[in-house]
Amino acid sequence: QKEVEQDPGPLSVPEGAIVSLNCTYSNSAFQYFMWYRQYSRKGPELLMYTYSSGNKEDGRFTAQVDKSSKYISLFIRDSQPSDSATYLCAMSKTGFQKLVFGTGTRLLVSP
Amino acid sequence: ETGVTQSPTHLIKTRGQQVTLRCSSQSGHNTVSWYQQALGQGPQFIFQYYREEENGRGNFPPRFSGLQFPNYSSELNVNALELDDSALYLCASSAETDIQYFGAGTRLSVL
Numbered sequence: 001q002k003e004v005e006q007d008p009g010p011l012s013v014p015e016g017a018i019v020s021l022n023c024t025y026s027n028s029a030f031q032y033f034m035w036y037r038q039y040s041r042k043g044p045e046l047l048m049y050t051y052s053s054g055n056k057e058d059g060r061f062t063a064q065v066d067k068s069s070k071y072i073s074l075f076i077r078d079s080q081p082s083d084s085a086t087y088l089c090a091m092s093k094t095g096f097q098k099l100v101f102g103t104g105t106r107l108l109v110s111p
Numbered sequence: 112e113t114g115v116t117q118s119p120t121h122l123i124k125t126r127g128q129q130v131t132l133r134c135s136s137q138s139g140h141n142t143v144s145w146y147q148q149a150l151g152q153g154p155q156f157i158f159q160y161y162r163e164e165e166n167g168r169g170n171f172p173p174r175f176s177g178l179q180f181p182n183y184s185s186e187l188n189v190n191a192l193e194l195d196d197s198a199l200y201l202c203a204s205s206a207e208t209d210i211q212y213f214g215a216g217t218r219l220s221v222l
Contacts (some may be wrong), residue, residue: 097205098169101146
């Protein structure tokens with residue numbers, strides 16, 4: 001069993017929809033939770049990070065962490081075609097280093 | 112762009128050969144991490160270098176080795192290439208333990 005599980009998709013939604021992306025994990029030692037966006041032929045780009053449990057909002061993006069359920073989510077409001085990319089969750093025990101990534105979910109937002 | 116540059120962008124090798132991948136870190140960054148991203152998978156942590164010393168290693172065999180130079184650029188060397196080594200190799204740099212910034216990667220194909 002992988003430490004971090006993520007549905008690979010693809011997830012197809014119309015422009016303007018609310019998107020929900022999720023990951024589950026098994027290692028309770030994870031304290032830092034991140035969401036990366038990866039466009040085709042590019043490296044991952046950090047979108048948001050959260051320490052421990054709770055919510056964090058940044059514009060159209062909201063990250064949630066539920067450590068009791070070992071479940072993290074990323075919500076995208078008013079999705080745009082430019083949001084079409086692969087979204088990777090990542091976690092670590094000690095900070096932004098030595099990350100453990102999920103498989104990534106491919107998101108397609110159609111105009 | 113992140114300021115992390117990797118070379119070459121693409122590489123084709125045959126099984127059993129050796130390969131060297133290069134990474135130039137962002138200005139001011141002294142920590143470099145390498146990740147392997149197989150097709151349809153999330154990145155997997157290979158190892159990290161901090162001030163020219165290896166500072167942590169993932170579950171990769173010794174034929175994966177690295178170097179970091181005084182200017183904090185880095186190399187990833189892979190000996191005795193196997194077909195399963197075909198992947199996108201990502202370099203990420205950071206200042207100390209701060210947020211990592213990824214390069215666009217080197218795509219290695221082993222035939």
